[in-house]
Amino acid sequence: MPDTVKSPQHLINGEWQTGSGTDGIAVHDPSRGEQVAELTAAIPDEVDAAVAAASAAFGTWSEMSLQRRVQYLYRMRQQLADNAEDLARTITLDQGKTLDEARGEVLRAGEFIETAIAAPMLYHTKAGNIAGGIDAHQVREPLGVCVAITPFNFPVMNPSQFSAWALVTGNTLVVKPSEQDPLASTAVIRLLQQAGLPDGVLNLVHGRADVAQRLIDHPEVVAVSCITSSPVAKAVHERASALGKRVQANGGAKNPIVVAADADLDLAAEGIVASAFGMAGQRCLAGTRVVAVDEVYDQLVEKVAALSDKLVVGSGFDTGTTLGPVVSAAARQRLEDLVERALTAGATAVRDGRGAVPQGPSATADGYFFGPTVLTGLRHTDPVEQEETFGPVIAVHRTAFLEDAIAISNDTPFGNAATIYTRSGSTARAFTKRVRSGNIGVNSFPAPPANFPMGGLGDSFFGETHICGDAPLRFYTEDKLVVSRW
Numbered sequence: 458m459p460d461t462v463k464s465p466q467h468l469i470n471g472e473w474q475t476g477s478g479t480d481g482i483a484v485h486d487p488s489r490g491e492q493v494a495e496l497t498a499a500i501p502d503e504v505d506a507a508v509a510a511a512s513a514a515f516g517t518w519s520e521m522s523l524q525r526r527v528q529y530l531y532r533m534r535q536q537l538a539d540n541a542e543d544l545a546r547t548i549t550l551d552q553g554k555t556l557d558e559a560r561g562e563v564l565r566a567g568e569f570i571e572t573a574i575a576a577p578m579l580y581h582t583k584a585g586n587i588a589g590g591i592d593a594h595q596v597r598e599p600l601g602v603c604v605a606i607t608p609f610n611f612p613v614m615n616p617s618q619f620s621a622w623a624l625v626t627g628n629t630l631v632v633k634p635s636e637q638d639p640l641a642s643t644a645v646i647r648l649l650q651q652a653g654l655p656d657g658v659l660n661l662v663h664g665r666a667d668v669a670q671r672l673i674d675h676p677e678v679v680a681v682s683c684i685t686s687s688p689v690a691k692a693v694h695e696r697a698s699a700l701g702k703r704v705q706a707n708g709g710a711k712n713p714i715v716v717a718a719d720a721d722l723d724l725a726a727e728g729i730v731a732s733a734f735g736m737a738g739q740r741c742l743a744g745t746r747v748v749a750v751d752e753v754y755d756q757l758v759e760k761v762a763a764l765s766d767k768l769v770v771g772s773g774f775d776t777g778t779t780l781g782p783v784v785s786a787a788a789r790q791r792l793e794d795l796v797e798r799a800l801t802a803g804a805t806a807v808r809d810g811r812g813a814v815p816q817g818p819s820a821t822a823d824g825y826f827f828g829p830t831v832l833t834g835l836r837h838t839d840p841v842e843q844e845e846t847f848g849p850v851i852a853v854h855r856t857a858f859l860e861d862a863i864a865i866s867n868d869t870p871f872g873n874a875a876t877i878y879t880r881s882g883s884t885a886r887a888f889t890k891r892v893r894s895g896n897i898g899v900n901s902f903p904a905p906p907a908n909f910p911m912g913g914l915g916d917s918f919f920g921e922t923h924i925c926g927d928a929p930l931r932f933y934t935e936d937k938l939v940v941s942r943w
Contacts, residue, residue, distance in 0.1 A: 459543040459550070465496035465639035465663055467503060468646060470510035471656030476503055482636050482665070487553030487782040488772035488815070490823030496639050498664035504671045507660040511602040511629035512677045514657030519599045519627040526625050527574055532652035533621065534570045537563060540648055544613060544641070549773040551638040552612055553782040553825070554736050556773055562614045566645070568907040569618035572926070573625045575908075579927050591942045597934040599627030600703065604672045606683035606693070609635035609784050610739045613645045618907075619682050620649055620659060622929035628680070631660045633669050637784050673697050680933070682924070683707065684741075686845065687871065687916040694919035705920040705932055707741070707913060709845035710873035713866035714744040715888065717859060717879035718752040724900060725878035726760035729851065732876070732902050734768060734829050737783050738849040741917070742874045742896065742904055745846040746837065747853040748862040754855045758807060758833060761853070765808050765829035772824070775817030782815075782825040783848055789825045792848040795841060796830060799852070804835035810849055837865050845871070859884060867893045872914030874903045895923075 465484065466473045480498040485491060499507075518526075537544065541563045548559035584594035605619035616632050623630040634642030646661045662668055673681055673696055680703040683693050687708030694706040714732065716725045732744035749757045771778040783789050793811050800806060810828030820826070830850040835842050837854055856862045866875055876898035877888040885899045895912020896903040905911045910926035912918075922932040 459546040464494055465643045467499055467507070467663060468650060468659070468661040469503060469507045470660070471650070473647075476500065476663075478503070480664070482663075484551070484638070484640060485785070486550055487784055488774070488819060488824045489821045490786070490825065493550065494640060496636065496663045498636070499662040499668050501671055504662055504668055505675070507631045507662050508602055508672070508675045508677050510657035511631055511660055514655060515601055515629045518629055518655060518658050521627070523577055523580060523625070523627075526627065527577060529652055529654060530570055530574045530621055530625055533649045534567055534574070536648040536652050537567045537570070537617070537645070544644055544648070546774075547644045548613055548641045549781070551640040552609060553784055554773055555778050555781050558736055558781070559773065562611055565907065566614040566617035569614065570621040572907045573621035573929070576625045576930060579930050587940070591940060593938060593940045596937050596939065597626070597930075598937050599934060601628060601679040602677050603628045603630050603680040603682070603933065604678050605630060605632045606669050606672070606681070606685065607632060607634045607642065608684045609637040610736065612638045612641035615684055616642050616645055617649070618924065620646070623933055624654075624658060626930065626933040628933055629658050631662060631672060631678075633662055633664065633672055636663060636665055639663050669693075670696070673702070674700065678702065680704070681706075682932070690919050691916070703932065705922055705924060706918070707924065708917050708919065709847070709871060710741045710743075710917050711746055711843065711845055711869040711871045712742060712744045712874040712894070713746045713748055713876070713892075715859075715862045715866060715875070715877045716747065716749040716753060716757055717877065717881065717884050718750045719880045719884070720753065720878035721880065721900070722753055722757055722760055726757060726764055728876070728878065728900070728902060729761050730764045730768070730829070733851040734765070734780055734849045737781055737827070739783060739847055742902070743846070744874070744876055745851050746842070746865070746869075747851055748856055748865050749853060750859065750862065751855060751857055754853070758831070758853055762807050762831055765831060768829050769816050770813045770826050770828050771815040771817035772819035774819045778817055780829065780849060782820075783827050784825065786825055788848065789827050792827050792850060795844070795846065795848075796832070796850060798841045799832050799835050799839070802835060802839045802841055804832045804852065807831040807833055837868060843869060859887070863888060863891050870916040873917035874898065876901070876903055
């Protein structure tokens with residue numbers, strides 16, 4: 458196992474502890490279906506202790522100069538760089554994605570910390586004279602104890618980005634990661650803490666939904682960030698907002714990819730396969746609803762199917778694997794049920810990923826594998842096509858006109874990402890103006906870099922301030938106006 462793999466423990470006030478609870482949660486290697494660890498879910502007293510530690514640390518941490526806090530982030534970034542390969546291997550063991558995908562996640566985690574390091578360049582305040590001898594100036598102040606509830610698909614990147622921004626702005630943080638792959642989240646928080654953070658500034662508690670709910674409800678918690686499914690994100694937003702807390706709750710998606718008649722079909726097919734099947738489709742920006750106009754529909758389906766056949770299903774540790782397992786047996790069963798319901802509703806499986814046999818020496822038949830799946834003939838209004846897929850499954854729809862393609866793209870409660878493939882500037886412009894999504898791609902995957910805000914509309918986001926870019930600066934601070942006469 459990688460050196461970064463240690464038992465998933467809680468970090469409370471600078472101390473790592475297994476916990477005194479009795480709710481044991483098994484941790485599995487998705488490529489083999491074997492249990493590799495067990496975590497003990499935090500009991501209420503341990504959750505409260507983590508919040509109390511963060512609250513006690515807030516005063517000193519928030520009074521520290523911004524430049525000194527930035528120095529901690531430099532060390533946090535170096536910790537990731539020094540342990541990048543072991544951390545990537547921990548992700549692959551714990552979550553299942555390929556090593557190349559895991560390495561990319563660690564790289565992105567470092568980029569988010571680098572963006573937060575730029576906070577001193579963004580902390581500009583307003584000042585001015587408002588009357589004779591009277592001056593006014595605006596300052597940014599941290600909120601207090603914040604909570605980050607992070608998902609299974611980016612167990613290193615998301616805890617890193619929330620930690621970086623919450624801490625650099627002077628807040629203290631309690632992280633509650635997904636219980637499905639806690640080894641990677643534990644590993645990255647351990648590395649961040651080893652940057653020399655004072656006790657209580659960064660805390661970690663493991664558990665199920667009840668742990669997240671207790672954190673949300675805690676009276677000393679003032680802000681909540683989460684990335685999860687849309688129903689859960691909506692519930693978190695409603696629960697926390699009702700208690701007067703600041704919330705950013707990122708939900709799911711049903712991201713369309715439109716292919717116009719003048720598109721470069723090879724580029725489009727490659728983009729569709731990379732978007733839909735990369736990370737086994739387990740990301741909120743994955744394109745899962747493809748809409749092609751009549752002239753290119755048949756040829757596009759053939760090209761997508763042919764590229765799907767070239768994907769190698771197997772363990773992320775094996776050289777040559779391009780499609781790793783999904784995160785759990787439950788996730789695989791959900792995908793199998795989804796495909797079965799689609800076929801019952803009239804779809805045709807051009808490629809059916811059920812029963813995929815893994816290649817390579819590191820996987821077993823007990824792993825949670827699901828092959829690339831391409832469906833046609835399903836109405837976009839069918840209930841199964843309105844759901845977030847979150848797996849390597851796409852449905853390809855035929856339409857006569859671009860107008861219809863845009864209408865199908867918008868016929869979903871989600872609004873996370875949308876992509877168009879076209880050689881026409883006017884077509885691209887019409888699409889980007891009229892499609893209702895927070896992230897738009899033109900002949901490209903619409904993943905925002907760390908220094909740009911990540912959009913999200915409709916049921917894909919609940920809150921006022923998005924993540925990424927300089928948006929976290931606004932989320933994690935509040936403005937204070939000082940008027941003075943001398």
